[in-house]
Amino acid sequence: MSSVPLAVTVPVILLLMLWGALWGSFLNVVVYRVPAGLSIVRPRSRCPACLTPIASWHNIPVVSWVWLRGACASCTAPISVRYPAVEATAAVLALAVAMPWLASTWGGDSLQWRPLVALVGEQGFVFVWLAIALIDADRFEVYDAMSLPLPLLGLALAAVVGEERGVDWQASGIGALVGGAGFALVSWSYGRISGREGLGLGDAYILSGAGALLGVGALPAVIVAAAVQGLLFAAGLLLVGSRASVLGERGIASARHLALPFGPFLVVASVQWLLLHRGLAAVLPWAVD
Structure with missing residues (x-):
């Protein structure tokens, strides 16, 4: 500034x-x-x-x-x-x-219109992600009407301001495909092996949008960060040992029957990457290339 x-x-x-x-x-x-x-x-x-x-x-x-x-x-x-x-x-x-x-x-x-488009587009992503995370925390649901347009918006941003954002349309397209299809495949495989539902398709849609906005290179860090933060949050709940509602107005977890939606943690990790990756690239360029 x-x-x-x-x-x-x-x-x-x-x-x-x-x-x-x-x-x-x-x-x-x-x-x-x-x-x-x-x-x-x-x-x-x-x-x-x-x-x-x-x-x-x-x-x-x-x-x-x-x-x-x-x-x-x-x-x-x-x-x-x-x-x-x-x-x-x-x-x-x-x-x-x-x-x-x-x-x-x-x-x-x-x-300057091109940076302004990038700014407004990224803000739009973050606002929609926030709504998705809150609803998922309350109801264990990710609504298609919110999540499915995000890969298209990410691809549009890559096509228009990809140079400014450092995410071209190839990285965006591959990110959307890998984030969505790859995550859906993992979820399906888990269900087939364990005989119970694991991660929902809504999480795949969230990750597809993240891949489209952030590029395919961001996906490993986003997934790992989401998983680690989710595990730490769950561990904290178990350590506290409370049976009371702890998240959302209707509550989503208790120490006795612990269940957490993964979507909010994917959103948090995606926003963290969006906000922090430029600084991380300056300090640890090998970690983000």
């Missing part, structure tokens, strides 16, 4: 975080309504307890929840902390994804 004027830097950072928080607010709607089979457009947001429509000034991301002390303005029913947490997470991710692109997007006295 050194080439971006200081007078521009702070407003841009604030706008990016506001942009992300607004998307986070929308993702909260998606995560709640899509599994319930409800429209994501109508009706307007309302309190889940008293069904009173939420006024626009009570629907400001993060700020309104803090101002209202986490309660409905009409009936004072508690509002889950997950809503502002998702909004804040989306705000931080929007900024983090944009950081490597800000200087090249500014490009002197005008915006």
Whole structure:
């Protein structure tokens, strides 16, 4: 960001975080309504307890929840902390994804469209991944309508801004194929050998999108990082020994019957690679080539 004027830097950072928080607010709607089979457009947001429509000034991301002390303005029913947490997470991710692109997007006295396309495309991926991870954590489901377009978006980005992103269409196409078909084959083989369902096809769709966006070379690191973090998370639950719900509003795990969806960990690992691989390439070029 050194080439971006200081007078521009702070407003841009604030706008990016506001942009992300607004998307986070929308993702909260998606995560709640899509599994319930409800429209994501109508009706307007309302309190889940008293069904009173939420006024626009009570629907400001993060700020309104803090101002209202986490309660409905009409009936004072508690509002889950997950809503502002998702909004804040989306705000931080929007900024983090944009950081490597800000200087090249500014490009002197005008915006440069190619880095801007790369920035918006990567943000779109991250926002959809966040929704997928939250729904999978709640329901052990990955919706095709969310996951299947991602490989196509990754291929489109590779075709348009592959040079800027360092992922050409060959790496993107092979990544989508290997990530999807390879993972599906592993899941099918596990099911045939063990006689029980292992990793679902939804995970294959997530990995196909990751391969398309990040390139085939990122897949081994993404899979290993997801597996390690999933195992560490499960080990932590077992060590704590709690039987209470520990993730998601409906809960997905207990120490007695431990079951974790793999999708959220694939999403976390994919986002980690997206945000960190450029720095890793500078320090350990052999690890990412």
